[in-house]
Amino acid sequence: MKITANIKEMQQIITEWSAQGKKIGFVPTMGFLHDGHQALLKKARLENDLVVLSIFVNPLQFGANEDLDSYPRDQEHDKKIAEKHGIDVIFLPDEQTMYPGPLSINLSVVRRTDVLCGRSRPGHFDGVATVLTKLFNITRPSKVYFGLKDAQQIAVVDALIEDFNFPIELIAVPTVREEDGLAKSSRNVNLLEQERSEAPYIQQALQHGREYVGNGENNSKEVIEKVRQFLERKTHGKIDYIELLSYPDLQRVETINQQVILAAAVQFQNARLIDNVIFNEYGIKTLG
Amino acid sequence: MKITANIKEMQQIITEWSAQGKKIGFVPTMGFLHDGHQALLKKARLENDLVVLSIFVNPLQFGANEDLDSYPRDQEHDKKIAEKHGIDVIFLPDEQTMYPGPLSINLSVVRRTDVLCGRSRPGHFDGVATVLTKLFNITRPSKVYFGLKDAQQIAVVDALIEDFNFPIELIAVPTVREEDGLAKSSRNVNLLEQERSEAPYIQQALQHGREYVGNGENNSKEVIEKVRQFLERKTHGKIDYIELLSYPDLQRVETINQQVILAAAVQFQNARLIDNVIFNEYGIKTLG
Incomplete structure (x- = not known):
């Protein structure tokens, strides 16, 4: 080499x-x-x-x-x-x-x-x-x-x-994850112990959002709000954004009727983590 | 092909x-x-x-x-x-x-x-x-x-x-020229007859400026002024610029003590022509 x-x-x-x-x-x-x-x-x-x-x-x-x-x-x-x-x-x-x-x-x-x-x-x-x-x-x-x-x-x-x-x-x-679902990232080492235990909830929250769509919700705002409530309950990190966009164009959508990305960024004390899930209008994961 | x-x-x-x-x-x-x-x-x-x-x-x-x-x-x-x-x-x-x-x-x-x-x-x-x-x-x-x-x-x-x-x-x-010194350009065909006869003076004016430096003038403004007077006398085109800059950095110089470019642009009715000469502080052509 x-x-x-x-x-x-x-x-x-x-x-x-x-x-x-x-x-x-x-x-x-x-x-x-x-x-x-x-x-x-x-x-x-x-x-x-x-x-x-x-x-x-x-x-x-x-x-x-x-x-x-x-x-x-x-x-x-x-x-x-x-x-x-x-x-x-x-x-x-x-x-x-x-x-x-x-x-x-x-x-x-x-x-x-x-x-x-x-x-x-x-x-x-x-x-x-x-x-x-x-x-x-x-x-x-x-x-x-x-x-x-x-x-x-x-x-x-x-x-x-x-x-x-x-x-x-x-x-x-596709994103590689820890056993508890946290997306692997160089920044994970900067998480405090408590933050590390909360970090897997980011992906869990996004999956909840995806399932919500699978259960028939097609309004973006509703899905985002569900994800926000889940994240606020489960982590002390500051939510930087939760967004639901067409993928790969990254245009905002009101009604979910195509492939979308649901993504979040959470700011912890020394690390800002991001994660996403990509799925279709039926809540079925399509990528990653 | x-x-x-x-x-x-x-x-x-x-x-x-x-x-x-x-x-x-x-x-x-x-x-x-x-x-x-x-x-x-x-x-x-x-x-x-x-x-x-x-x-x-x-x-x-x-x-x-x-x-x-x-x-x-x-x-x-x-x-x-x-x-x-x-x-x-x-x-x-x-x-x-x-x-x-x-x-x-x-x-x-x-x-x-x-x-x-x-x-x-x-x-x-x-x-x-x-x-x-x-x-x-x-x-x-x-x-x-x-x-x-x-x-x-x-x-x-x-x-x-x-x-x-x-x-x-x-x-x-290096720039290729017509026999009368006009730099070859696709835009030359857009020159009116009178303009075509005046266009070679652009290069002549720049060469006058260069010779002026060769004769001991090292003040940029003086050289530019000489070129301007020559061009205004010889052509009806509108002088877009006459500039004297370090080359290849293209920084303005007050005193000529390095390689410089003396360049001009003249706007005729349907064609804008540019030309230049590159020379050193002794007025000796160094490129092109």
């Missing part, structure tokens, strides 16, 4: 592989790899000749009051995980390499972002799209892998690939 | 070539190919295994009051020129193919654009950078070719490649 922090070297490797007709799978991450990431690596390994993992905590996608400094890092652990999955190259740049000076070209995501996390994290998806544009050009993959936990991110990456004609196939991988 | 209007087909061709280790040269144009374009095609043909020419009049880079509708088009002529230069593929998309709907991702160029054409054409370079991002992903070249006539465009493309890590080498090709 090769590890490089150098853009030119990474591009040189890719040029050589491409000239041999190799199909490249790419898994972009911010490191501190958990089982969710491992599901991405596993799928990428199965579907490609060569797999590149990038680890870069992208400052551009963190807001001023967000957890850039406390974002967990463990490179030694990450390298072992990558080794275990037979990854060919880890691209591990530092901030100076990725952003050597102020950018002359700004990129802003103007659709699919005024909902969910985008609404409460202005600039977040601009940062995501910027770093991915750079990483796509550095690793030139055939396929790129993202987890469905951040479904809005997938919707934005889908738009980025479509708008800019990247010759890349986007693969959405 | 292959001609395609289809993005997927173009990408498929590129994927096959890349898998054979072929080096691809790319010449993006808006068509109506003149000798300036031919210089790009010739150089691209010499330096690459395979050459792609794109012809697309990009609406995004035209302002509301600009000459999108009157921009000259002649595909049959362009195809003959491409054939003559042994071009492998012409990529010839229509507007619906390039912009099937509103973009979700907006791209804006925030440096090197508050001068020269950028100042009087708000959004122009955003449109240029957007279409090039798309075209770079469609044609994935090793080298891309631009004429030095639009030196600001070269500075912006340089920033685009740098910021987004496109694995592409930017080749700047």
Whole structure:
């Protein structure tokens, strides 16, 4: 397994592989790899000749009051995980390499972002799209892998690939969960003990909402209110949002008569958790 | 010579070539190919295994009051020129193919654009950078070719490649001129007869400015004033700008003590012409 922090070297490797007709799978991450990431690596390994993992905590996608400094890092652990999955190259740049000076070209995501996390994290998806544009050009993959936990991110990456004609196939991988249903996340380690015990209720609340639809409720507001009541009863976290939107367009819906995403974000003391469930008008899970 | 209007087909061709280790040269144009374009095609043909020419009049880079509708088009002529230069593929998309709907991702160029054409054409370079991002992903070249006539465009493309890590080498090709010194341009056909006879004075005025520096003048304002007086005396066109900037940074300079660009834009009745000369503090031409 090769590890490089150098853009030119990474591009040189890719040029050589491409000239041999190799199909490249790419898994972009911010490191501190958990089982969710491992599901991405596993799928990428199965579907490609060569797999590149990038680890870069992208400052551009963190807001001023967000957890850039406390974002967990463990490179030694990450390298072992990558080794275990037979990854060919880890691209591990530092901030100076990725952003050597102020950018002359700004990129802003103007659709699919005024909902969910985008609404409460202005600039977040601009940062995501910027770093991915750079990483796509550095690793030139055939396929790129993202987890469905951040479904809005997938919707934005889908738009980025479509708008800019990247010759890349986007693969959405189902959310991996703890035994108690909590979605795996690098941020889970920042939960206090009491918060950790409450965190699984986020997914439970969303499933309640889904079942409510299965039982015949098709009014968005009613479903959201049920989820809110459940969450407020079960956790001390501050509800950032509960939203019900068409998927993957992410448009607000009053009446549920198509595939939708029901998603929530809860702010705990040192960690903000998100989760979602995607289902149809009959309350039947359709993705993830 | 292959001609395609289809993005997927173009990408498929590129994927096959890349898998054979072929080096691809790319010449993006808006068509109506003149000798300036031919210089790009010739150089691209010499330096690459395979050459792609794109012809697309990009609406995004035209302002509301600009000459999108009157921009000259002649595909049959362009195809003959491409054939003559042994071009492998012409990529010839229509507007619906390039912009099937509103973009979700907006791209804006925030440096090197508050001068020269950028100042009087708000959004122009955003449109240029957007279409090039798309075209770079469609044609994935090793080298891309631009004429030095639009030196600001070269500075912006340089920033685009740098910021987004496109694995592409930017080749700047000297301006090709008519016998009387007028820079070749697709817009020259829109000049009235009297204007056509005046147009060569643009380059003459810039050369006067350069010689003035060669004779010891190092004050920008004085040089610009000389060029302005010359142009006002010799043409009926409206001077859009005369600027003297560091090159390639495009920063304003008071005292000329480095490589600079002296550039002018003149608005005639149906055509806006630009030209420039790049030289050092001794008035010696250094590029183009």
